[in-house]
Amino acid sequence: MSESKTVTSQNLLEIRNLSIGIREGDKIYRAVDDIGYEVAEGEILGVVGESGCGKTVTNLAIMGLLPDVLFVSGGQILFEGKDLAKMSERERAAMNGRDISMIYQEPLTSLNPLVKIGRQVGEPLRIHHKEIPEEEITKRVAESLREVGLPDPEVTMEKYPHQLSGGQRQRVMIAMATICRPKLMIADEPTTALDVTVQAQVLRLLKHISRKHKMSIIFISHDLAVINQICDRVIIMYAGKIAESAPAHVIMRHPAHEYTKGLLRSIPRADSKGESLPAIPGHVPSTEEYRDPCPFAPRCPIAQDICRQQAPDAVQIAKDHVAYCHFLRAE
Numbered sequence: 220m221s222e223s224k225t226v227t228s229q230n231l232l233e234i235r236n237l238s239i240g241i242r243e244g245d246k247i248y249r250a251v252d253d254i255g256y257e258v259a260e261g262e263i264l265g266v267v268g269e270s271g272c273g274k275t276v277t278n279l280a281i282m283g284l285l286p287d288v289l290f291v292s293g294g295q296i297l298f299e300g301k302d303l304a305k306m307s308e309r310e311r312a313a314m315n316g317r318d319i320s321m322i323y324q325e326p327l328t329s330l331n332p333l334v335k336i337g338r339q340v341g342e343p344l345r346i347h348h349k350e351i352p353e354e355e356i357t358k359r360v361a362e363s364l365r366e367v368g369l370p371d372p373e374v375t376m377e378k379y380p381h382q383l384s385g386g387q388r389q390r391v392m393i394a395m396a397t398i399c400r401p402k403l404m405i406a407d408e409p410t411t412a413l414d415v416t417v418q419a420q421v422l423r424l425l426k427h428i429s430r431k432h433k434m435s436i437i438f439i440s441h442d443l444a445v446i447n448q449i450c451d452r453v454i455i456m457y458a459g460k461i462a463e464s465a466p467a468h469v470i471m472r473h474p475a476h477e478y479t480k481g482l483l484r485s486i487p488r489a490d491s492k493g494e495s496l497p498a499i500p501g502h503v504p505s506t507e508e509y510r511d512p513c514p515f516a517p518r519c520p521i522a523q524d525i526c527r528q529q530a531p532d533a534v535q536i537a538k539d540h541v542a543y544c545h546f547l548r549a550e
């Protein structure tokens with residue numbers, strides 16, 4: 220069982236023992252296996268892990284947007300104390316875009332190509348605040364575009380998505396996702412498609428908006444270097460489970476789990492010109508594959524028989540630093 224910390228009033232979101240199943244014919248596989256974590260008010264939480272480890276499906280569950288074949292098979296998703304997994308579709312629809320919003324990797328797929336930017340950015344306000352008159356919506360759209368650093372909001376409002384650059388489109392998405400002042404934003408690889416300079420600008424912008432409006436962010440990435448630029452705390456996921464969680468600077472300097480250490484070794488450094496980086500040998504098991512009780516065991520340099528027989532418990536290494544490994548000791 221994953222450990223959940225005690226409930227505090229500052230936790231905006233608490234995920235407890237969450238499992239997500241995949242239906243395939245008459246078989247059921249686990250995409251996410253008994254995970255638990257919290258997001259504090261105003262906190263930026265990073266979620267890192269290789270492709271397929273369950274980052275996106277966890278967040279789709281938070282948004283109530285799991286595709287038909289996927290379903291919450293156990294646990295709770297508490298947002299301000301209420302279980303999102305138990306809410307009706309109607310209740311969820313009333314929250315999405317207002318209390319919780321999401322931005323994706325490629326904004327072109329989420330923006331409507333046929334609708335002008337101004338109209339699209341104002342849409343969440345039209346849906347959730349029917350009382351606000353159209354002139355006020357136009358004013359707020361302009362403010363929102365200005366806040367995300369788009370010059371000449373009046374000109375931008377008249378454009379279509381394809382007339383903007385990738386970085387500008389991501390800023391538009393952020394304007395749209397924050398116009399209702401949500402308490403939580405889920406950002407799923409929002410800068411992966413951008414070049415490095417634009418990526419750094421968008422990261423700074425997200426951090427600025429989070430601090431200014433005390434908006435919490437769940438920031439998903441497979442890139443620890445990006446996570447380190449923006450996040451307060453980090454969760455490392457592996458094959459549908461949590462491997463380690465700690466403040467970002469602790470993960471970067473004192474990783475405990477062998478998987479986290481492997482991820483850190485594969486980050487390019489400024490002084491490692493042209494050298495090939497050590498990749499973690501092996502692959503993430505697919506959802507159908509057999510897994511040892513510790514799913515990282517087949518790739519782990521320090522694995523012993525116990526890792527193939529028994530799932531590791533959470534080890535509290537320090538305050539706010541937890542890892543799941545048989546060979547760790549609490550401080």
Ligand SMILES: Nc1ncnc2c1ncn2[C@@H]1O[C@H](COP(=O)(O)OP(=O)(O)OP(=O)(O)O)[C@@H](O)[C@H]1O
Nearest residue numbers: 241250269270271272273274275276277286288506
């Ligand atoms: N629509 C779907 N139908 C069936 N299986 C799915 C579906 N979406 C995700 N999965 C499976 O659930 C598991 C978790 O996928 P998820 O998309 O959450 O990974 P991820 O960590 O976001 O990876 P990436 O870094 O590639 O985005 C994977 O094994 C994936 O194949």
Ligand SMILES: [Mg+2]
Nearest residue numbers: 274275276407
């Ligand atoms: Mg994903």
